[in-house]
Amino acid sequence: MQPLVGLIMGSKSDWPTMEHAAVMLDKLGVPYETRVVSAHRTPDLLFEYAKTAADRGLKVIVAGAGGAAHLPGMVASQTALPVLGVPVQSKALNGLDSLLSIAQMPGGIAVGTLAIGKAGATNAGLLAAQIIGTQDDEVRQAIEAFRADQTQTVLDNPDPAAD
Ligand code: RP5
Numbered sequence: 001m002q003p004l005v006g007l008i009m010g011s012k013s014d015w016p017t018m019e020h021a022a023v024m025l026d027k028l029g030v031p032y033e034t035r036v037v038s039a040h041r042t043p044d045l046l047f048e049y050a051k052t053a054a055d056r057g058l059k060v061i062v063a064g065a066g067g068a069a070h071l072p073g074m075v076a077s078q079t080a081l082p083v084l085g086v087p088v089q090s091k092a093l094n095g096l097d098s099l100l101s102i103a104q105m106p107g108g109i110a111v112g113t114l115a116i117g118k119a120g121a122t123n124a125g126l127l128a129a130q131i132i133g134t135q136d137d138e139v140r141q142a143i144e145a146f147r148a149d150q151t152q153t154v155l156d157n158p159d160p161a162a163d
Contacts, residue, residue: 005032005128006058008049008075010065012036014088018064020118021086024125028142030132037063039070046071050078059135060128063111064121066090069101072111082112082131084124089117 005025009018018034025032036042037049053061061079063072064086072085087098095116103113112127114120126143133140 001031002057003031003033004057004059004132005030005125006049006053006061007032007034008037008061008063008071009034009088010036010038010040010069010071014064014066017088017117017121018062018086020121021062021064021125021128024122025129028126028129028139028146030125030129030139032128033058037071037075039065039074040068043074046074047078050075053079054081060084060131062086062124062128064088064124065102066095066098067092067101069098072102072113073105073109076105076109076111083110084127085111085113086120086124087113087116 007018007021009015022034037046039046058081060082061075062084063075065071066088067090069087072083076083085102087095087102089095090098099116102111105111114124129139129143133143
């Protein structure tokens with residue numbers, strides 16, 4: 001299946017976080033590709049990936065990085081596709097460095113910044129699917145079913161002290 005979402009990250013070490021985006025995309029039936037693309041270690045690859053992404057059929061890019069997290073912003077500078085940034089929880093500063101690096105973009109180049117860590121990666125997958133769902137009825141219905149199921153699970157388990 002033609003990938004619609006490019007799920008990229010600065011290092012293989014980001015995968016335990018970023019796989020939660022992949023889990024959500026799988027759940028919602030959105031085809032995606034995964035790649036390590038580093039702003040600092042493979043800058044030429046970053047430019048090539050971002051510049052060719054739209055022509056290769058991608059619709060959204062999810063980019064996760066930690067520390068001096070330049071990947072989402074630099075990718076956004078090289079493509080008109082929507083870029084969703086996931087701040088990976090860093091060892092030194094718990095991801096606050098990643099968050100600020102990704103969120104504090106100068107006006108004129110947009111990155112949609114998610115929460116630090118697993119929740120951010122999960123929601124990046126969800127938000128990417130929601131963007132795809134604006135043009136794809138099957139994906140939109142899968143999102144509606146996911147949310148209805150999530151609501152029902154909470155309603156079915158009202159007692160927090162129950163087993
Ligand atoms: C960033 O540096 C990556 O996104 C990763 O979060 C962080 C550390 O990378 P490794 O040293 O673990 O490869 O570029």
